[in-house]
Amino acid sequence: MIIKTVNLVKEYQISKEKSLRVLNGINVEINEGEVVAIVGPSGAGKSTLLHLIGTLDKPTSGEISIDGENVFKLSGNELAHFRNTKIGFIFQFHHLLPEFTALENVCIAAMISGGSMKSVEQKAKLLLEEVGLADRLHHKPSELSGGEAQRVAIARALINSPKVVLADEPTGNLDTHNSDDIMEIMFDLRKKYQKTFVIVTHNEKFAAMTDRTLKMVDGNMVP
Numbered sequence: 001m002i003i004k005t006v007n008l009v010k011e012y013q014i015s016k017e018k019s020l021r022v023l024n025g026i027n028v029e030i031n032e033g034e035v036v037a038i039v040g041p042s043g044a045g046k047s048t049l050l051h052l053i054g055t056l057d058k059p060t061s062g063e064i065s066i067d068g069e070n071v072f073k074l075s076g077n078e079l080a081h082f083r084n085t086k087i088g089f090i091f092q093f094h095h096l097l098p099e100f101t102a103l104e105n106v107c108i109a110a111m112i113s114g115g116s117m118k119s120v121e122q123k124a125k126l127l128l129e130e131v132g133l134a135d136r137l138h139h140k141p142s143e144l145s146g147g148e149a150q151r152v153a154i155a156r157a158l159i160n161s162p163k164v165v166l167a168d169e170p171t172g173n174l175d176t177h178n179s180d181d182i183m184e185i186m187f188d189l190r191k192k193y194q195k196t197f198v199i200v201t202h203n204e205k206f207a208a209m210t211d212r213t214l215k216m217v218d219g220n221m222v223p
Contacts, residue, residue, distance in 0.1 A: 001030070002163060004063075005026050005027060007027065007062040007063070008052060008061075008064065009021070010045075011060045021219060022048045023059070025062065036211060037214070038198065038200045039207050040216035045219040046200045050198065050200050053164075055087070066164060088157030088165040090157050090168070090170045091169075096141040096152055098141050107124045108156075109156050131154055147177075151181075154189070165197045166197075169201060183209060
């Protein structure tokens with residue numbers, strides 16, 4: 001087991017008197033190497049759960065363990081290091097830095113971890129080649145299509161060899177053709193690198209391809 005959540009609750013304080021509960025005691029176990037889809041209507045708590053697993057936000061109560069580490073018992077610096085080395089992120093809107101090339105965008109995440117520029121660049125080039133962008137290394141995001149930009153984001157998510165890759169609607173901003181390409185790339189990379197993927201998606205075709213689907217409604221996991 002690579003991910004485990006125990007009685008995960010998330011509330012947001014709206015005012016002094018009122019709070020909004022988004023997650024109601026979520027218990028999830030995900031095995032290493034699985035591709036798991038989280039589905040459900042808008043507002044069900046899917047992205048909130050993904051952000052908590054990714055340590056981008058803290059739960060109101062409950063625990064999250066990733067690769068045997070109770071993540072919210074780590075100090076601030078320890079948690080930042082854990083996030084950067086153990087978790088890769090892919091977002092609906094790729095969030096590439098516009099002033100940097102595809103290659104530079106992928107390298108930056110690894111340089112933060114202190115890797116040597118030569119080895120980082122070699123790995124980044126390899127990953128970009130694997131997602132079909134060997135001829136687009138030096139193009140900036142404005143010179144890439146939406147599908148190409150998302151491929152760069154996938155390469156960036158893998159540059160630090162994370163244990164877990166979290167994807168929030170990775171095909172949500174793409175047409176059918178590019179969505180199919182992104183799905184194929186992610187499954188090919190799972191097979192090659194044995195990564196665990198947790199994917200929030202409204203794409204029924206994508207969800208049907210995964211190893212397992214978790215459904216959320218109103219902050220709860222449902223059968």
